[in-house]
Amino acid sequence: MTSLRVAAAQVSTGADPVANLATATEAVRRAAAAGASLVALPEATLAAFGTDLRAIAEPLDGPFATGLRKVAAELGVVIVAGLFEPADDGRVHNTLLATGPGVEASYRKIHLYDAFGSRESDLVAPGKDLVTIEVAGVRVGLATCYDLRFAAQFTDLGRAGAELIVVPASWGAGPAKEDQWDLLTRARASDAQSWLLACDQAWTPPVGTDPLGIGRSALIDPLGHARARLGAEADLLVGTVDTGLCAAVRARVPIL
Template sequence: MRVALVQLVSTTDSATNRAEIAGQLAALTPSDGLDLVVLPEGAMHDFGAPDLDLAPVAEPLDGPFVQLLTAEAQRLQTTFIAGMFEQTDGLPFNTLVVVDGDGLRATYRKIHLYDSFGYRESDRLSPGAIEPVVVEIAGRPVGLMTCYDLRFPEHARALVDAGAELLVVPAAWVAGEHKLHHWRTLLTARAIENTVHVVAAAQGGDRYTGHSAAIDPWGSIVVEAEDAPAILQAVLAANDVAHAREVNPSLANRRIRS
């Protein structure tokens, strides 16, 4: 599987963000042979100030953001996973959309809202249903997580128990003391303990940590960005997972199961 991770810096203007995304994606062509392109959490619209009401800017699942992804998926002959705020009758969902050239394939609504480090995401957004979401992309079972979900190992394990061999983690990982260390460590831990690939597309810039990355099932960094906008590409071989699980059968050796 060939994956592209798009690190960007979203604003609180959705039309500007769509233009910026289209501009960055122009660097990709069908000849890249991409199976999956991942954009960060909040790619449609930044979180903004802690008191910014996100309901008025949230979009339906057939709105302009998903329309852009569908057009780009058609052009690149690939599948996108990206973060948006999904319109509801009340507080929006923080939603990942899975989009190919035919349109919306699946959604994952963030389960663990970021009520931590003095921030309260739950004041502005609704949590999703507590159920793992795994989708097949290019013949690989892909589990979906968003940002703060990464801090909950039981979430990743539930995805793996549902068949995931690759975890995709779009994020807007807020910068701060210890935060880059936590980001790298948790991405690596989720890969090692589950013997899976982990790919994470993050928001960059001054407010967020950046450092989008792809991690292999041994916990080695395949590719990693800094904090500026960037597009990374990585090839993730399915037999890497099979080999890691043969050498390190920790999943099979579990004696405590939920």
């Protein structure tokens, strides 16, 4: 059994990557001070949807990612945060950077948000590979926002040994969207028989069809129970993942 202290830093980002890095850095510092070893930031931490994504996209050795690496190394924590990196076809990738002591990995969002009037694929090229990392002896899977609607990805991460899945998001507001978020985060944890840490952007008034945020970041256990959940405003969720519960649930209900 391994325990891991985790945090979801529910922030709201805008169009300026420099300001967003400052917001992210301050949130990570608060999470580290609360004892977290892994800190999740939302999808689109680099810059919010509705920004010119091609113009703001940066490579993984660019200033935004470098700034996150610097604070992760300084504080001795692993950060998972959403950014946009240039793709070969002129679009961008919607990428999660995972960085910190002993960890350097990236996940490119597989399932793109072509729904509810949005067309993420017009600007974003999909990834194709599942990604897991190891943080303090815990196998951690990565997924992003709309991936939550695809159960097989989470079952596959569970089969790959993930005991925690981190899901940064920029979940668009709309009719029943809060209910769908709550349902899907709980269901995907149950599918993977894994802990799930979902970190959304704080609630932001909708602008056209661009997904922004509703808040409600949550820590869900392998039985699908919400152990902690935030409200709509910018806030910090801190909790503890106990991998022994994954093993117990998988032994009792061997669906994987």
